[in-house]
Amino acid sequence: MKILFFDAKSYDIEAFDKAVKNYKGIELDYVESDLSIKTASLVDGHDAVCGFVSSDFSAPVIEKLASKGIKLILLRCAGFNNVDMAAAKAAKISVFRVPGYSPEAVAEHAMALALAVNRRIHKAYVKVRENDFALSGLQGKNLRGKVAGIIGTGKIGATMAKICAGFGMRVIAYDKFPNKNLTFIEYMSLHDVLEQADLISIHCPLTDENYHMINKKTIATMKDGVILVNTSRGELVDTDDLIQGIRDFKFHGVGLDVYEEERNNVFENRSTDIMETSIVSRLLSFPNVIVTSHQAFFTEEALAAISTTTLDNASAFAAGKPLENNQVK
Ligand code: NAI
Numbered sequence: 656m657k658i659l660f661f662d663a664k665s666y667d668i669e670a671f672d673k674a675v676k677n678y679k680g681i682e683l684d685y686v687e688s689d690l691s692i693k694t695a696s697l698v699d700g701h702d703a704v705c706g707f708v709s710s711d712f713s714a715p716v717i718e719k720l721a722s723k724g725i726k727l728i729l730l731r732c733a734g735f736n737n738v739d740m741a742a743a744k745a746a747k748i749s750v751f752r753v754p755g756y757s758p759e760a761v762a763e764h765a766m767a768l769a770l771a772v773n774r775r776i777h778k779a780y781v782k783v784r785e786n787d788f789a790l791s792g793l794q795g796k797n798l799r800g801k802v803a804g805i806i807g808t809g810k811i812g813a814t815m816a817k818i819c820a821g822f823g824m825r826v827i828a829y830d831k832f833p834n835k836n837l838t839f840i841e842y843m844s845l846h847d848v849l850e851q852a853d854l855i856s857i858h859c860p861l862t863d864e865n866y867h868m869i870n871k872k873t874i875a876t877m878k879d880g881v882i883l884v885n886t887s888r889g890e891l892v893d894t895d896d897l898i899q900g901i902r903d904f905k906f907h908g909v910g911l912d913v914y915e916e917e918r919n920n921v922f923e924n925r926s927t928d929i930m931e932t933s934i935v936s937r938l939l940s941f942p943n944v945i946v947t948s949h950q951a952f953f954t955e956e957a958l959a960a961i962s963t964t965t966l967d968n969a970s971a972f973a974a975g976k977p978l979e980n981n982q983v984k
Contacts, residue, residue: 656973657682658729659701661710662689664922666958674962678970695719703727703969708734708949709921714742721746727972731965732952734888735983736861750983751968755810757957762814764951765856765886768910772945773882792942796907799823804852806845807859807887808834815856816840827851830859849873854882861888869893874900880907886951889914894934901941908943912951921949
């Protein structure tokens with residue numbers, strides 16, 4: 656099986672070239688460009704494509720891939736909201752993903768954002784470099800004894816919940832399907848979680864029903880001085896409403912690893928570009944906001960797990976024994 660990797664970065668190539676040595680009959684090619692209607696023509700001579708969070712798997716792209724003989728889409732990520740599944744089904748292309756490659760990687764980054772924004776580490780770092788040792792503007796809050804509100808308690812949310820419990824926080828959560836095994840979590844409605852939490856961390860997938868779940872109305876139900884962290888998907892939060900909420904002093908801090916319209920930015924050095932949107936600069940105009948660029952997954956352990964699972968998906972598919980749990984249907 657020949658797989659063409661789109662949006663391949665040096666760290667992807669390193670991890671996959673190392674992992675593929677353990678798989679017979681799989682050949683990997685890499686291109687730097689991400690998948691789009693234009694770059695889809697590069698797949699000639701390949702059986703499968705491997706894409707990431709920003710790859711364009713819209714219906715026209717999928718149709719083009721199918722016309723070139725692609726049978727398999729391998730996502731080297733957990734989320735699959737960028738894939739038009741109806742189009743993939745119609746084109747008889749199977750889609751596989753890597754669910755839960757390292758929940759710790761993402762949950763630990765979520766807590767890192769919460770801690771950094773709470774204690775204004777991003778500001779302190781710059782101030783001390785400028786020999787400004789004054790503490791004004793840097794005051795934080797203790798987490799111990801506060802309430803952590805987790806939205807979505809799957810693999811990552813459950814890990815974040817455990818981290819929060821380790822910090823001595825009371826953990827409340829909303830999930831469409833509460834996990835009874837997580838006995839330390841108090842499940843309640845989304846409204847109640849938003850109303851009671853001092854730290855809100857979003858860990859549910861983006862679906863049609865929860866697009867902009869954090870909006871003007873839901874922000875209004877939150878406590879004043881809340882910390883909001885989103886490491887899940889940008890479109891879960893209405894950015895304009897978030898910015899208004901920040902201007903209204905609703906938030907002590909906001910930590911975002913994902914944001915709306917991040918697609919053109921993710922993993923690119925755009926320092927000399929004229930940006931087409933002002934979302935990042937508007938968000939960063941606030942002293943209590945930290946934005947990272949979809950890096951929550953980015954640990955050594957996660958990359959090793961991503962490459963192994965992606966290649967397991969490819970070889971099981973080739974052997975006619977698809978790994979059911981990893982298939983997107
Ligand atoms: P998971 O599938 O293990 O858990 C998702 C949980 O959300 C499930 O318990 C599910 O019942 C719940 N859920 C589904 N719809 C919901 C809704 N409307 N409201 C509340 N809960 C809902 O997924 P996992 O592995 O924990 O990943 C969560 C999300 O994290 C992914 O969908 C992805 O968007 C994001 N992610 C971000 C990464 C990053 O680098 N920033 C890396 C990996 C994942």
